[in-house]
Amino acid sequence: MAQTTGERYRVAPVHRRGREWPFPLNLYQTAVGRKWVMALTGIGLIGFVLAHMVGNLHVYEGPARMHEYAESLRTIGGGLVPKATVLWLLRLGLLSMFVLHLHSAISLSRMSRASSENAGLVSGAKKYAGGREHLAATYASRTMRWTGPIIALFILYHLADLTWGWWLGDDFVAGDPYHNVYTSLSTLPVAILYIVANVALAWHIFHGAWSMFQSLGVNNPHYNHLRRSLATLLAGLILVGNLSFPILTQAGLVDEDNRTCPVGEVEGNDCLAEQAEGHGD
Amino acid sequence: MSGTHGETINVTLKVWRQAGPDAPGDFEVHRQAISPDASFLEMLDLLNEELNAAGKEPIAFESDCREGICGTCGVMVNGRAHGPQKATATCQLHMREFRDGDEIVVEPFRAAGFPVIRDLAVDRSPLDAIIESGGYISVNAGAASDANLTPVPRAAADQAFDAAACIGCGACVAACPNSAAQLFTSAKVGHLGLLPQGQAERWSRTEAMVETMEQFFGSCTNHGECTEACPKEISLDFIALMNRDYMKAKVRNRALTGQH
Numbered sequence: 343m344a345q346t347t348g349e350r351y352r353v354a355p356v357h358r359r360g361r362e363w364p365f366p367l368n369l370y371q372t373a374v375g376r377k378w379v380m381a382l383t384g385i386g387l388i389g390f391v392l393a394h395m396v397g398n399l400h401v402y403e404g405p406a407r408m409h410e411y412a413e414s415l416r417t418i419g420g421g422l423v424p425k426a427t428v429l430w431l432l433r434l435g436l437l438s439m440f441v442l443h444l445h446s447a448i449s450l451s452r453m454s455r456a457s458s459e460n461a462g463l464v465s466g467a468k469k470y471a472g473g474r475e476h477l478a479a480t481y482a483s484r485t486m487r488w489t490g491p492i493i494a495l496f497i498l499y500h501l502a503d504l505t506w507g508w509w510l511g512d513d514f515v516a517g518d519p520y521h522n523v524y525t526s527l528s529t530l531p532v533a534i535l536y537i538v539a540n541v542a543l544a545w546h547i548f549h550g551a552w553s554m555f556q557s558l559g560v561n562n563p564h565y566n567h568l569r570r571s572l573a574t575l576l577a578g579l580i581l582v583g584n585l586s587f588p589i590l591t592q593a594g595l596v597d598e599d600n601r602t603c604p605v606g607e608v609e610g611n612d613c614l615a616e617q618a619e620g621h622g623d
Numbered sequence: 624m625s626g627t628h629g630e631t632i633n634v635t636l637k638v639w640r641q642a643g644p645d646a647p648g649d650f651e652v653h654r655q656a657i658s659p660d661a662s663f664l665e666m667l668d669l670l671n672e673e674l675n676a677a678g679k680e681p682i683a684f685e686s687d688c689r690e691g692i693c694g695t696c697g698v699m700v701n702g703r704a705h706g707p708q709k710a711t712a713t714c715q716l717h718m719r720e721f722r723d724g725d726e727i728v729v730e731p732f733r734a735a736g737f738p739v740i741r742d743l744a745v746d747r748s749p750l751d752a753i754i755e756s757g758g759y760i761s762v763n764a765g766a767a768s769d770a771n772l773t774p775v776p777r778a779a780a781d782q783a784f785d786a787a788a789c790i791g792c793g794a795c796v797a798a799c800p801n802s803a804a805q806l807f808t809s810a811k812v813g814h815l816g817l818l819p820q821g822q823a824e825r826w827s828r829t830e831a832m833v834e835t836m837e838q839f840f841g842s843c844t845n846h847g848e849c850t851e852a853c854p855k856e857i858s859l860d861f862i863a864l865m866n867r868d869y870m871k872a873k874v875r876n877r878a879l880t881g882q883h
């Protein structure tokens with residue numbers, strides 16, 4: 343650093359921060375703090391994705407079991423609180439994590455972009471005429487800003503598809519998730535969409551689940567070599583689990599041939615509930 | 624400065640020329656016959672002599688010690704900070720790394736926090752601003768103090784020394800797709816924060832340096848390009864340490880431990 347001159351700070355700050363918010367909100371005003379938020383919400387979201395995937399494996403046990411699982415989500419908390427209270431709290435938590443994850447990502451990308459202004463930007467990415475060689479950055483790390491929006495758009499589609507039933511129309515039967523999943527995923531374009539989105543999700547997690555350790559400063563020679571393996575394992579599990587639904591439905595493993603309860607008996611779904619009970623533990 | 628074996632290689636240089644901070648810049652092409660034993664900067668020196676002789680403006684680039692320890696030099700060579708050789712500053716890069724007929728693109732380090740002064744010289748004073756915000760110490764510049772006056776555990780000394788190897792060249796910022804200065808700042812924060820002498824102001828220093836860094840540079844996304852570009856191979860572990868220390872600095876009760 344041999345650039346000492348009489349003038350101080352010849353370079354004007356690229357980013358200016360406004361008034362400091364009260365603790366702990368001020369943590370979110372800094373980029374390092376925002377990365378903490380991104381990492382922590384990332385952990386929560388990965389937890390959700392895993393639970394969602396494991397829960398959905400019930401689809402391979404048939405309509406009754408699937409219904410029982412869906413019903414069990416509403417009764418988390420037992421008799422302590424009114425039905426579905428805990429489920430709604432979880433949904434609210436999930437939504438907040440999602441919003442924070444998205445906001446931190448977007449604002450930090452903008453910060454980085456502004457920091458690279460006049461730096462030979464080519465379609466938003468810093469580019470050198472000499473040809474930029476990525477030496478360490480993985481394909482996954484460089485495409486976080488693409489896989490992220492793909493996942494976000496997919497989640498909206500997915501909610502409209504299987505929670506609100508927008509596209510299934512009369513085929514959508516509330517309280518019969520097995521039927522809805524089967525009806526949706528047995529359409530080839532929809533199955534392909536689910537496959538593409540889940541590849542993007544696994545890709546995103548492959549970098550994210552490694553990166554979060556660095557962002558949180560969780561770094562220890564005892565286990566550093568395991569961080570990449572854990573990220574790979576998580577991404578792999580989610581990839582295999584989530585891709586199995588569209589692929590096995592297309593392959594005919596999920597179908598309604600052996601269905602004994604008629605589709606459409608929605609209210610309480612007594613037939614499905616009885617079957618689930620009769621199934622025993 | 625002729626080659627020891629009398630051999631030369633012919634290279635085509637595409638060099639970034641820019642008359643001033645706000646002037647538009649463009650590439651200028653020069654053909655050079657050069658000994659493979661010449662250093663990269665000597666090759667530029669020779670080219671500048673030719674330009675001088677022809678009455679043209681020489682190429683502005685920075686260098687000082689030319690032995691890889693001052694951090695003054697630094698250009699992008701074929702899209703890589705400090706060129707193709709790993710763990711090497713531009714001044715220690717030699718033309719033997721190139722082959723006859725190669726085209727070599729030479730550009731300044733790019734980042735909004737590093738505005739171009741002229742040609743290949745950029746203003747890296749934001750790095751100085753980060754150092755300044757870390758505070759200062761008063762050291763009696765008289766006789767050297769006893770070597771073992773302050774005992775330093777071996778592990779801390781080793782780790783601090785690894786961090787202190789940072790020469791502040793800015794290659795990490797140049798190589799970073801986000802133009803983040805995390806590797807530089809974390810090396811400086813880590814260097815002082817790991818030593819017993821640096822404990823008293825560990826938290827306020829970390830906080831101030833990180834927040835100054837964030838005024839000029841981008842946000843780290845853990846690509847790891849910085850470590851690859853670093854002539855001193857500073858480890859990404861220091862970034863993790865800084866992220867942790869920063870959060871500790873923000874949440875711990877510093878008043879109780881006598882730190883502002």
